[in-house]
Amino acid sequence: MEGGRSGNNSTPIIDKTRVLDVEPLxxxxxxxxxxxxxxxxxxxxxxxxxxxxxxxxxxxxxxxxLNQQTHTTxxxxxxxxxxxxxxxxxxxGEYESYDGSTGSAKRKPKSSSQKRARKIQDLDFTLSVDxxxxxxxxxxxxxDDGNREVxxxxxxxxDALRRRLSQLEDAxxxxxGIIRRADLKAGNILMTKQVRTNMRKRxxxxxxxxxxxxxxxxxxxxxLGLHAPSMAGIDYMSVRNDLEEExxxxxxxxxxxxDDDAEDKDVLIYSGQGGAANKDxxxxxxxxxxxxxxxxxxxxxxxxxxxxxxxxxxVNQVSKVYLYDGLFRIQESWVEKAKSGCNIFKYKLARIPxxxxxxxxxxxIEKWREGLSSRAGLxxxxxxxxxxxxxxxxxxxxxxxxxxxxxxxxxxVKYSKSFKLTQPAYGCNCRNACQPGNLNCSCIRKxxxxxxxxxxxxxxxxxxxxxxxxxxxxxxxxCKNRASQTGLKARLEVFKTKDRGWxxxxxxSFRAGTFICEYAGEVIEKVSQVGEEGDGYVFDTSHVxxxxxxxxxxxxxxxxxxxxxxxxxxxxSPLVISSKNVGNVARFMNHSCYPNVFWQPIMYENNNxxxxxxxxxxxxHIPPMTELTFDYGKSRSGEAxxxxxxxxRGRRKCLCGAPICRGYFG
DNA sequence: GGATATTCATGTAT
DNA sequence: CATACATGAATATC
Numbered sequence: 001m002e003g004g005r006s007g008n009n010s011t012p013i014i015d016k017t018r019v020l021d022v023e024p025l026x027x028x029x030x031x032x033x034x035x036x037x038x039x040x041x042x043x044x045x046x047x048x049x050x051x052x053x054x055x056x057x058x059x060x061x062x063x064x065x066l067n068q069q070t071h072t073t074x075x076x077x078x079x080x081x082x083x084x085x086x087x088x089x090x091x092x093g094e095y096e097s098y099d100g101s102t103g104s105a106k107r108k109p110k111s112s113s114q115k116r117a118r119k120i121q122d123l124d125f126t127l128s129v130d131x132x133x134x135x136x137x138x139x140x141x142x143x144d145d146g147n148r149e150v151x152x153x154x155x156x157x158x159d160a161l162r163r164r165l166s167q168l169e170d171a172x173x174x175x176x177g178i179i180r181r182a183d184l185k186a187g188n189i190l191m192t193k194q195v196r197t198n199m200r201k202r203x204x205x206x207x208x209x210x211x212x213x214x215x216x217x218x219x220x221x222x223x224l225g226l227h228a229p230s231m232a233g234i235d236y237m238s239v240r241n242d243l244e245e246e247x248x249x250x251x252x253x254x255x256x257x258x259d260d261d262a263e264d265k266d267v268l269i270y271s272g273q274g275g276a277a278n279k280d281x282x283x284x285x286x287x288x289x290x291x292x293x294x295x296x297x298x299x300x301x302x303x304x305x306x307x308x309x310x311x312x313x314x315v316n317q318v319s320k321v322y323l324y325d326g327l328f329r330i331q332e333s334w335v336e337k338a339k340s341g342c343n344i345f346k347y348k349l350a351r352i353p354x355x356x357x358x359x360x361x362x363x364x365i366e367k368w369r370e371g372l373s374s375r376a377g378l379x380x381x382x383x384x385x386x387x388x389x390x391x392x393x394x395x396x397x398x399x400x401x402x403x404x405x406x407x408x409x410x411x412x413v414k415y416s417k418s419f420k421l422t423q424p425a426y427g428c429n430c431r432n433a434c435q436p437g438n439l440n441c442s443c444i445r446k447x448x449x450x451x452x453x454x455x456x457x458x459x460x461x462x463x464x465x466x467x468x469x470x471x472x473x474x475x476x477x478x479c480k481n482r483a484s485q486t487g488l489k490a491r492l493e494v495f496k497t498k499d500r501g502w503x504x505x506x507x508x509s510f511r512a513g514t515f516i517c518e519y520a521g522e523v524i525e526k527v528s529q530v531g532e533e534g535d536g537y538v539f540d541t542s543h544v545x546x547x548x549x550x551x552x553x554x555x556x557x558x559x560x561x562x563x564x565x566x567x568x569x570x571x572x573s574p575l576v577i578s579s580k581n582v583g584n585v586a587r588f589m590n591h592s593c594y595p596n597v598f599w600q601p602i603m604y605e606n607n608n609x610x611x612x613x614x615x616x617x618x619x620x621h622i623p624p625m626t627e628l629t630f631d632y633g634k635s636r637s638g639e640a641x642x643x644x645x646x647x648x649r650g651r652r653k654c655l656c657g658a659p660i661c662r663g664y665f666g
Numbered sequence: 667g668g669a670t671a672t673t674c675a676t677g678t679a680t
Numbered sequence: 681c682a683t684a685c686a687t688g689a690a691t692a693t694c
Contacts, residue, residue: 178677178678178687179676179677179678179685179686179687179688180676180677180678181675181676181677181687181688181689183675183676184675184676184687184688184689187689187690188689188690191689191690217675217676218674218675218676218689219675219689219690222689222690228690228691229672229673229689229690229691229692230673230675230688230689230690230691231672231673231674231675231688231689231690232672232673232674232690232691233673233674234673234674235691236692238692247692252674253674254674255674255675256674257674257675258674260674270674271674273672273673273674274672274673290672290673290692290693291673310674317681318676318677318681319676320675320676
């Protein structure tokens, strides 16, 4: 736990001087807050019992007690907006999430929204109420206090907008040297439109955000109320004591800019802000003000501080990923001499026990990467036998089963005959790599003129069909319009679930829109060809799938007017793929009614024939070791059977455990 | 209430 | 590939 970094430095650094002489509070209360007449609340006096294990489905009820506690936290910010009773009644639960969980959002009757509009005006909240877009959708009470659905919804809307803004920027002739910040633009737009939650600052848990959640931009955490500053590392709020006001720290981001020590998963040595690290103006002593003062006061008060750890993304080394690691308490503080010779503050934070592992999981994965010997339950280092660009481990740490039934691993789909299409199949004529915005590229034209992927390879929008460059296109193999053809990018593993057979998960995190894998197998004529639904190893585009909204909201991007593009998949004729005998990792992906992965048909031509592939993309950000799931849909025959027909074959009881579980699938 | 200072970001160039 | 640097947006504070 002793940081090797400070240990091997010849100059003595540690100077455990107390930071300042703050008088101890008259009433020294170990838990926050002290200025309340509220009945028993005691954050965490009851422990963390309701927490789910890290890999459990992240349902909205995952942390009910904590959220409730948060509600009762008497320390309201001084300028917090207090909703009236009637107000909350009107708005509670009025909106549904628009993501996959609830299908397409249904609007309430008009009277309700009129009432809404009027009330909003009364309260001087600026909000464009437009029945045709999704700007509306975060109720006033949800802006104050979030929940799981709202958090997911806002995250998805942020990233959809960010991706679309990136796409538009990519397509422009770049004026060289201009810095494109679609994250800031998207964040700013949503802030302005009040598409945000947990605006009321608070100590402790933020409802709707769970330990282990990941983010790829600071603006995401602003919108969710997890960490309000867009750059600063320390977030704090003014809290009223018996007589006076004092700043208390609510959350910190540790991401390597300062020389923090994050060797131990349960301890963080955090540096104060300002002064020493200010490379522009030269180093100065840090001052006991702003965030530093808040941390010092929080040490005295003993309140919980949220910790967000930022680190390099294991897949995309230039980008950063932020992990919400839960609540910590500050144990001590001291002053150190930095290399520059100036004083900096140091704060030692200890993770509050009983919380689910988050950073600890990341640390374990680091070890596995160095050598698989440390991986408990490892059966096979690579079930693909080298067929994929990345090995796929086979792991079982729940029972004695030694692996799934035999099958032949292939990395792509096998057609017995080509799809007959009316339009002639042809590729583009681009030389090196197809350039976004270049409408001479026929592959781009097939995608309505939009380049389907951003510069870092993330899918921008779902569409009925995505057209990629194919093997006979003359552009280079690294053309960005081949995102689904360049193999696995993440370290996946097939693992034994507790009650749903084998499943699929990843050592690497995925950001929303990342290609994960395709569905490989044999294209077959009819489901009956494999019999008994092929024991579930069948992908069938003719199933009935829940619709869901994933793309950006056109109303937020002027160029698009108000026309909303269709995003549901559309395959010319039903495509059925069996992975029973021949398949890839996708055959292990289980069904969920609240999935984190979706499928997207992708077409590219080869030898003058077009072929459709089924590609899987991350629906939202997926932390490592989270099971990957998609919606299997309902078979039409299953529906007929349910209506009173014969044998309801293929229809299986669902064990996904999501709060919105439909009860069965297939 | 508006302007300013502060800040563990980002993307691009070198 | 690590570092430089130009441009940022939210918030607290004046």
